[in-house]
Amino acid sequence: MHSAISIQQISKHYGALQALNDVSLTIEPGEFFGLLGPNGAGKTTLISILAGLVKADKGHASILGADVQKSFRDARRMLGVVPQELVFDPFFTVRETLRFQSGYFGIRNNDAWIDEIMANLDLTGKADSNMRALSGGMKRRVLVAQALVHRPPVIILDEPTAGVDVELRQSLWQFISRLNQDGHTIVLTTHYLEEAEALCQRIAMLKQGKIVALDTTANLLTRYGSAKKDGEGKTDLEDVFVNIMSGGAQ
Numbered sequence: 001m002h003s004a005i006s007i008q009q010i011s012k013h014y015g016a017l018q019a020l021n022d023v024s025l026t027i028e029p030g031e032f033f034g035l036l037g038p039n040g041a042g043k044t045t046l047i048s049i050l051a052g053l054v055k056a057d058k059g060h061a062s063i064l065g066a067d068v069q070k071s072f073r074d075a076r077r078m079l080g081v082v083p084q085e086l087v088f089d090p091f092f093t094v095r096e097t098l099r100f101q102s103g104y105f106g107i108r109n110n111d112a113w114i115d116e117i118m119a120n121l122d123l124t125g126k127a128d129s130n131m132r133a134l135s136g137g138m139k140r141r142v143l144v145a146q147a148l149v150h151r152p153p154v155i156i157l158d159e160p161t162a163g164v165d166v167e168l169r170q171s172l173w174q175f176i177s178r179l180n181q182d183g184h185t186i187v188l189t190t191h192y193l194e195e196a197e198a199l200c201q202r203i204a205m206l207k208q209g210k211i212v213a214l215d216t217t218a219n220l221l222t223r224y225g226s227a228k229k230d231g232e233g234k235t236d237l238e239d240v241f242v243n244i245m246s247g248g249a250q
């Protein structure tokens with residue numbers, strides 16, 4: 001069986017800046033995987049390479065066996081990406097936006113699935129609203145819906161809960177967890193480390209374009225956690241993250 005995502009020795013420069021430096025990573029089908037790192041570590045660049053939006057200088061990447069460059073269409077069809085930035089045509093309604101996205105993948109008569117996704121994301125009441133009339137949190141739900149219209153087995157979410165209220169965050173995680181239980185592979189980037197700790201089975205940490213830690217969440221907590229100074233003695237992923245980013249990992 002193919003890996004859900006295979007990344008082999010990927011490097012990427014932007015001028016003099018090395019955004020990714022020899023990154024290798026394999027994610028298996030059905031995993032809930034966290035890709036963490038400080039601002040500028042290279043997470044979005046790596047996701048853009050997987051989505052075929054940015055070309056790596058070196059290395060290979062594939063989605064369920066399809067090379068993201070050589071078999072772009074096959075790879076893209078198996079991948080749903082929830083981007084970090086909210087970019088929409090403001091004059092389309094929510095339903096039109098989702099129909100348009102279905103058309104991009106050559107799917108017609110997708111309304112039953114679009115209705116199901118909208119219901120799961122609490123968007124049904126906004127189906128006929130123009131995108132420009134939605135709040136930021138609602139727009140983010142549409143971004144998630146858009147990533148799912150073609151029923152991709154692998155889903156990457158780039159900071160999906162940035163600027164989202166607690167209620168939506170929880171309903172979003174319930175929905176994403178259900179997709180994972182149904183067999184979808186989920187890759188998540190987030191700066192909310194408590195979310196990553198609760199959801200992700202395995203985590204990679206990037207720092208200045210290099211992987212500095214890669215392990216199960218449980219092992220990372222055991223290996224790199226340190227008892228909190230507040231005396232409670234409980235370690236968490238934030239603790240681990242700070243230790244690794246300050247040079248505690250090899």
Ligand SMILES: Nc1ncnc2c1ncn2[C@@H]1O[C@H](COP(=O)(O)OP(=O)(O)OP(=O)(O)O)[C@@H](O)[C@H]1O
Pocket residue numbers: 014017019037038039040041042043044045046
């Ligand atoms: N199109 C571009 N041109 C030049 N530099 C870029 C470009 N895109 C990204 N970079 C640089 O590459 C580095 C990695 O950026 P990237 O967006 O991948 O990081 P990130 O880990 O996703 O950060 P954040 O957590 O802030 O989203 C940064 O230094 C960024 O400024």
